[in-house]
Amino acid sequence: MSTGLRTYFYRVLLPHGKVETGFLRLLVERDHSVRLRLEQRTDGTVLHLLRLPEWLNALNEFRLRMFRKQIRTQDLAGFLRDMGIMLDAGVPMMDALKTLIEDDSGSSGVSDIATRVHLDLSSGMRMPQSFDRHPDVFPETVRNLSEIGDQSGELSRMLLESASHVERLIDIRRDIRTALIYPMFVFATVLGVGFFWLYYVVPNLAALFKQLQAKLPPLTQWLIAVSDVLVQYLLLFLLAVVLVIGLLVWAYRYFPTFRRGIHELVHQLPIARTLATSSGMAFISEHLALLVRAGLDFMTSLDVLARATTDHYYRERLLKVRDGVARGEGVGASMRRVGGFPAMAVRMIAVGEESGSLDKQLDRLAQEYRKRLDVVVQTLSEIIKPALILLAGGLFIFMIVALLLPIYDLVRQSVNQSLGGGG
Structure with missing residues (x-):
């Protein structure tokens, strides 16, 4: 009989x-192991023990996954940091989980994660096994670090490393x-105002011009024609927009070739x-530094990194590496x-390999690219703002x-x- 997580219904005489x-x-x-555990826990006698069918257990798992609320990345970082601190202080693992579950001052998301892990550990799992059961909560890098920490006896340190890593990704x-919030807001406002003019203002002015038998220049005739088409086919236009967006999202999610082409x-593209x-x-230097510092070999680290990254441009290249x-x-x-990697990063990684300081070089790269990303984001924001203002001004x-x-x-x-x- 293969090992697996099973669900039992029991009746025990206390x-x-x-x-x-x-x-x-x-x-x-x-x-029989379940019977022994029940008798030890309750100090009673097991009257009835029934193992539920596998299909019913699978159905229950599906129900739980469907109706569980989405866990925020901030809650994951909080859970990992709190667990790492308490384990490092010598608090037993189950007591630490109970503390997070019962902590009313903390986040409900942290309590929810702790509840899931506590249930798994109560069933006899190790923490890395519990993390593997919830890939929607724990990224692959965190799962690998927890496995390393569990095997090396440094679980608390690996949890704290994971928390710092997740927090940097959040930043x-x-x-x-x-x-991007301000440019997106301005762009949405421009579209909204333009739609209002085309749908309401232009048709009313067109009716006035027709009533006064005004001679319209070609530019005005074209604008009125666009407005008439929009008013007449508004529902079809909205359905087409929703359909196109839905098709693009569907293709991006379920067609790797399309997703790869987008990346x-x-x-x-120049700015992108x-x-x-x-x-x-x-992302790459941060993950790779973390995995190498944790003791993973290059092959495993690159394999984990390729699966963890969502950018297919880099994923394909990491697999080739x-x-x-x-x-x-x-x-x-x-x-x-x-190819496809910046020359500076390639050179620093090569120097790190030769000198045996690859983890330090990767840390430097991670810090450098985080700084560059901050500069790029700020510069991009400053460039987009006047560009959108010019676009709005030109349209109006x-x-x-x-x-x-x-x-x-x-x-x-x-x-x-x-x-x-008068003459």
């Missing part, structure tokens, strides 16, 4: 005569989001390339041969000119008629 019933999930090979993402395109290179190299290392090449030499000048020309002609005709009538 010493004072009361019967206790419930469900128990354990990582066991034999049902990178927050800086990028912060820089390749991003790395070719700088942002993608800085963020990608900060791993293959080169498997053939006996150095990491720096393999990166140079594969176009609309105003297109709509003012007929009004100017009407005023001029009215003045000429008044002067002619």
Whole structure:
């Protein structure tokens, strides 16, 4: 019988005569082990023990995963840091988890993570096994570090390393989001105002021009035609936009070739390339330094890193670098041969390999690229702001000119008629 996490229904006669019933999930090979654990825990006699069918257990797992709330990255970092601090202070693991579960002053997300891990450990799992059961919560790098810490007896240090790593990734993402919030807001406002003019203002002015039999210049006629099409086919237009966005998101999620093409395109565009290179190299050097410092060999580290990165441009190249290392090449030499990595990073990694200080060189690279990313994000934000203002100004000048020309002609005709009538 293979080892697996199983769910049991039990009825136990307690010493004072009361019967206790419930469900128990354990990582066991034999049902007899469950009976012994129940008798030891309750000091009673097991009256009935039923192992639930595998399909029912799988259905329950699916239900739990579907209705669990999404865990924030901030909550994961808080859980890892709190656990690392308490384990380093000598607090037993189960007591540390109970503390996080019962802590009302902390985040509910931290309590939820602690509850999941506590249930798994209560069933007989080790912490790395519990992390592996929740890949939606614990990234692969964190799972690997927990396994290393568990085997080396330095779990608390690995948890603290993981927490620092997750917090640095949070900072990178927050800086990028912060820089893009204002441009996105301005862009959305421009689109909203433009849509309002085309859908409401232009049709009303077009009706007025028609009533006054005004002679319309080609620019105004074109703008009115666009407005008429938008008003007439608004529902179809909105459905088409939603459908296109949905198709793009679906293709990005489920078609690796499409996703790879998007990432390749991003790395070719002028401004996007700088942002993608800085963020990608900060991520790669950060992860690689962490894994090498933890004691993983280059092959395993590159394999983990390739699976952890979401940028397929770098993922493919990291897999090729791993293959080169498997053939006996150095990491720096393999990166140079594969291409796509900045020359400075390749050179520093090669020097680190030769001097035996690769982890320090990777730390320097991570710090350098985080600084570069900060500069790029700030510069990008400053560039986008005036560009959007110019775009908005150009759009509104176009609309105003297109709509003012007929009004100017009407005023001029009215003045000429008044002067002619007065003469």
